[in-house]
Each structure stands twice: as C-alpha cells, then as structure tokens.
Amino acid sequence: MIWFIGKFFIFGIKTSWGILKLLCTVVFFPVILMGMVVGGLMYIEFPLLIIGGVIAVYVKKRGSEP
Numbered sequence: 001m002i003w004f005i006g007k008f009f010i011f012g013i014k015t016s017w018g019i020l021k022l023l024c025t026v027v028f029f030p031v032i033l034m035g036m037v038v039g040g041l042m043y044i045e046f047p048l049l050i051i052g053g054v055i056a057v058y059v060k061k062r063g064s065e066p
Contacts, residue, residue, distance in 0.1 A: 033049070
C-alpha cells in the first residue's frame with residue numbers, strides 16, 4: 001500500500017511540474033514582459049529576452065543529439 005501511494009505521489013509531483021512549466025512559459029513570463037514594456041523597463045526586458053533566446057536555442061540543440 002505504501003508503494004502504491006508513493007507511486008501516485010511521484011506521479012503527482014511530475015504532473016504538477018509539467019503544468020507549472022507550461023503555465024510559466026505560456027502565461028506568466030509573457031505577461032511579465034508586457035508589463036515591463038508598459039512600465040517603461042525596456043532596458044531590463046531586452047537582456048532577459050536575449051538570454052532566454054540563447055538558452056532556448058542551446059537547450060533545443062542539445063536535446064536533438066543522438
């Protein structure tokens with residue numbers, strides 16, 4: 001019974017992590033960046049976008065290796 005509950009607990013953690021990653025990338029980060037544009041913080045937003053783009057390209061290339 002403890003093994004069964006442990007498996008469900010780990011499944012729940014993995015599922016919630018996936019949902020949180022999706023929400024952050026699709027909802028929260030773009031809203032924060034748009035708020036920075038409206039608030040006049042372009043000098044902070046552009047470096048964040050560049051860093052995020054470099055990380056995205058690096059992760060995508062690294063993930064496609066055999």
